[in-house]
Amino acid sequence: MSAAKRLGTLGCVGLLATTAACGSSSSSGVAGVPKTTLNMGTVSAYSSLDPAGAYDAGSWMVFYNVYQGLLTYLPGSTSPTVDAAKSCGFVGTDLMTYSCTLPAGLTFSNGDPLDSAAVKFSFDRVVKIGSETLPDKQPADNGSGVSGLLSTMKSVDATTPTTVVFHLKTADATFPDRLASGVGEIVDPKAYSATRVLDGTSVVGSGVYKIDSVQTTKDSTGATVPTEVKLSLNPNYKGAYSKTKPTNSGVTLKYYDAPADVRKALDDGSIDLNANSDLTAKDVTELEGAQQLGKGLQVVEGAGANTRMMVLNTKMAPFDNVAVRQAIAKLIDRDAIANTYDQTVTPLYSVIPGGIGDGTTPYEESPYDVKPLSPAVVKASLTGVSLPISFELTYAGNSVGGPAEAAQIKKTLEASGLFKVKLTSVANLGKMIPLWSSHKLAASLTGWQPDYPDPDDFVSPFVGLDNTFGNGYAPPNIINKLTPLSLKQADRADDATASTFEKIQKQFALDAAYIPLWQNKQYIVTQANVTGVPLTLDLAAIMRFWMIGKS
Template sequence: MNRNTLVLPAVAGLLAPVLTACGGTGSASGGGDAIVVGTTDRFTVSKDAPAPLDPAYAYDVGTWNILRQTVQTLMIQPKGEGDPVPEAAQSCGFTDTGNERYACRLRDGLTFADGDPITAGDVKFSIDRAMAIKADSGVFALLSTIDTVETKGDNEVIFHLKTADATFPYKLSTPVAGIVNPDDYAKDKLRDGFDVDGSGPYTLKAEVSGDEMTKAVFTKNPHYKGALTVNNEDVEMRSFESADAMGNALEKGDIEVMTRTMSPEQIKELSEASGGNIELVELPGLEIRYLAFNTDDPGVKAKAVRQAMAQIINRSELVSKVYGSSAEPLYSLVPASITGHSNSFFNKYGDPSVDKAKSLLTKANITTPVKLTLNYTTDHYGPATKQEFELLQKQLNAGGLFDVTIQGAAWDSFVPAERNGDYEVWGMGWFPDFPDADNYVAPFLDKDNFLKLPYANSEIRNTLIPQSRREADRLSASGSLTDIQDIVADDVPILPLWQGKQYLAARDTVTGTAYALNSSSTLQLWELSRGVGD
C-alpha cells in the first residue's frame, strides 16, 4: 500500500470552528492516558434504527468502526493489503475443490470479554441469528451464500454454501459475522441501544446524551486472544457536529487524531503547509460516490432519462471544483484500483454532451424539461456534499433538458426515506465491506440488495454474479465482472460519480497512524500508540 505522510503545522485559525463537539471539549490529557480520536460520524437511536450497534443490523462505516474494535470475527483483513487471515479462528479454509465447503477451527482458550468461553456453538448462533433476523439494513445479504452452519465439537465450524463463493473468507471478516454471546443477544430480536459485548481487542463504554452516543470509550480487553497486537490501553472516540469543529479540537489539542470526514478545504490547507506538529496521512481510498435510482418511479422509470443524466454529468468538473486532489472521476461501480474494473460508463457515453443527451430523450419521446428532485444527506459524507449536489443541479439544468431541484436531509431521516422508496434519485457513498469487485456489485444488484432497488437484471443475478464468485483467481473473474459493469452502464440503475482517497490527521505525539486505516476504511485503533513522530 502506498502512503504519503506529511508533517504539517497547526496553523492558527486553520480550521475555524462553527459548532462545538457533542461530547464537550476538555484537554486530551485530562482523560488520563487515552488517545483521543475525533469523527464526524453520528451515532443515534431512533424509531427506525433502534439497534445501531447490533452486528445483525449495523451497515455503515461509522458503526462498523465501533464493532471492529469490540466484536471478533473468524477472519480479519490484514494490516496491509492481501487476503483475509484467521482472527478468532486458528485456521480456516475451503475443504473442497468447488469452494462450497468452508471450515474453521477456533483458537484455544477464546473467551468473551466477561470471561465466558467461546464455542463453535456461539459462532453458529451468531451467524444463524443475523441470517434469521434479516434486518432492514440489508447487511444479512453478505451471508446469502450460506446454506447451513455445522459444528463439530466445541472448536470446529463448517459452512456449507449454496453455491461456490471464493469471496466467502472476506465476508467472515465483516462485523455481520461477529461472534456474540447468546446470553446478551436474543436469537430473534435486535439488541436496542449502544451496548456491545464481544471478544474483540477492546470493550466499549458509551457516553450518551438523549438518543445520541457522544463518546465511545474503548478499553483494552484483558481476555482478548487473536491475531492483533494492541498498542494502547485506552482510546476515546468523540463525535463532532462538523469537520471545522473537529479540526479546531485537533489544533487546540483537545483531540489527537482526526478521522472521517475532513473537508476538502482542510485537506488542501494541511497538504500545502510545512513544518509543525500535525501530520496529514494520505492513503489510497476505495470509497465511491454515486446516484441511485428508484426505477419504478415515473420520473426516472424510462431508461432514456437515466442515460441522458449519465451523458450530461461532467465528473471531471465535479471533482476539480468540489473535491480537488482528494478524489478522481469514476466511470464504473468498481473503483479503478480493484481487479475487474472497467471504464464502462466512459466507453458508452464518452465526454459529456447535451446534444447526445437530447437525442436520447427525443428518440424515447420524453418531454423536456424532465422535472426531478435529487436528494442528499446533509450530515454523513462531509461538508462538501451540498456543494456537490448544487453543481450536479447546475450541470443537469444548463442545457434545458432537465429541471432539477435538490433536497437535503439529516442521515437519520434520509436512510428510512430512501429505503421506503420515497426518493426518485438520491446520492450515496459506499465504503467497501472488503476490497473485492464482488462487494461493489452484489450489494447493489443482487437479491436483497441493501438499497432495496427495484431494478433486477436476471443475467446479472442468476449467471454473472455466481459465475464471478466461482473464480478463486479474481483476475479470472474479470470477464463476468466487465459484463456486469457494461449492463449497468446501459441500464443506469446507479450512476457512479467519483472515488476518493482517505485521510487522517494526527498530532506527532501519536504513532502508528500509517496503519490506522486500512484499504476498506476500517479504523484500526489498536495500531495507535504514544511517542514522538518521525
C-alpha cells in the same frame, strides 16, 4: 436490508450538556506496551454495541477493535486471513460448505471460553434476531438489517469444540469476506441473549481491546446517545495481531456533533486525531496547505473505497428511457464535481472503484468515449424525446458536500439546454431510505460504503426489482448469469473473475441506472507526535487502533 452503514452520508448526533457514565475503568494488564492513551474524535457515533443490531460505520469501527471474527483483513490486504480461527476454507469445489478450526483454549476478555459453540451461537442469533419482530412491530435487530449479510448461510454446526461448519444455500465465494465483516464478530453466549440485541454497554468480546466505560447523554428526542467510550487492551487477546505489540495502552473515543467540532478539538489539542474521514474538504485542504513536516497538525492520506453516485429509477419517467439515462451519463462533469470537494475525491468511471478487483472504466468507453460530448451530440441521441427533460434530483442535505455537488450537476445539465432539474433536499439519509424503499425517487444522489472489499459488494445490492435503492434495475444477464458465475469463482484475483466483472461493469454502463461520480480518499488529521496512522488507511476501511501511537 438497511442502508444505514453502506450509504456514505454523514449524520450528526445532537448532544446535551449533561452526561451519565456507565461501566468501570481498569488497566490493560499487557506487559511491554507503552503507557500511552490516545484521544480520538469523530462524528460517527455507534448505534449499537451488539453485532446483531448495528449496520453503521460508527458501530463497526468499535466492533473491529473490541470483538473478533474468525477472519480479518491485514493492513493493505483485500483478502481475508484468520484471526480467531487458526484455519478456514471451503470444503469441496462447489463453494457451499465452509469450515473453520479454532485453537484450543481461546477465551473472551472475561475468561469465558470462545469455542465452536460460541461461534454457532453468534451467527444463529444474528439470523434469528434479524428475522423476528418485537411486540411493538419493530424489528428485533433495531431495524439495522445487518442479518442480510448472512443471506446465503443456510445453517452453521459446531461439529467439535474447535470446529465450526457453515452450510450455504448457494455457492458464495464472498462468504469469507462476510465472515471478516462486522456481522461476523463472535459474542459470549453467557453474556448475550439469543433473541434480543444487547441493551446497554456490557460488551464482552475477544478483540485487541475491551470497553472500560461509556458515557452517554440524552438528545433532543430523549434518546440515549454516546458521548465517549474508553478502551483498554484485552490481555486475553489471541489472534492475527498477537505477535505485534500494540503501540498504545488505551483509546478514548469522543463523539462530536459536527465536523467543525472535530476540527476545533484538533486545533485546541483535545484529541490526538480524528477517527474517521469526517472533516470537510475545506478543512483538509486548508490543513494540508498549512502543515510543515513534524510541526503542527499533520494530514495523512490513504486510499478509500467509498463511492458516490447518481441513482436513476428505471421504472419512472423520464428514466424509463435508457437514452435519457445515457444522456445524463454523457453530460456529467466529474472533474467539476470533484472541484466542489477541493479535489479530495477522485472522478469515478465505474460502479466498482479502483483497487477493488481488476477494475475497468466503462463510463469512458462507448457510448461515452466521444470527447468532448457536446450538447448537440447528446441531443442527437434523444430522438423522439420532448426537450427539455424535467426531473427532480433528491439528496440528503446533511451530506458533506452534497448541496454543492447537487448544484453543480444541475448547472451542467441545464447548461446543455436538454434538462431542467429541480433540486430537493431531505434532512438526512434516514429520510431517503423509505423513499427508496417505496420506489418514489426518480433521481437521487447517494454514497456507498462497502461491507467488504470485494467487487460483488458493488453489484449484488444494486440489482433486483427490490434492490437497495428501489430503482427497479433488474438486468437478467447480471442476475441470472453473471452474478451466479462470479460467486462460483473462488479465486477473486484471477483472470476469469476479472472477465466476469468486466462484463458486469460494461452492462451497468450501457444501462446507466447508476452513474458513478467519484471515489473517496481517506484523510486522518493528527497531532505532530502521532505515529502509525497509515497502517489504518486501506481499502478494508478498518481503523486498527492498536497500531497508532505517539512518539
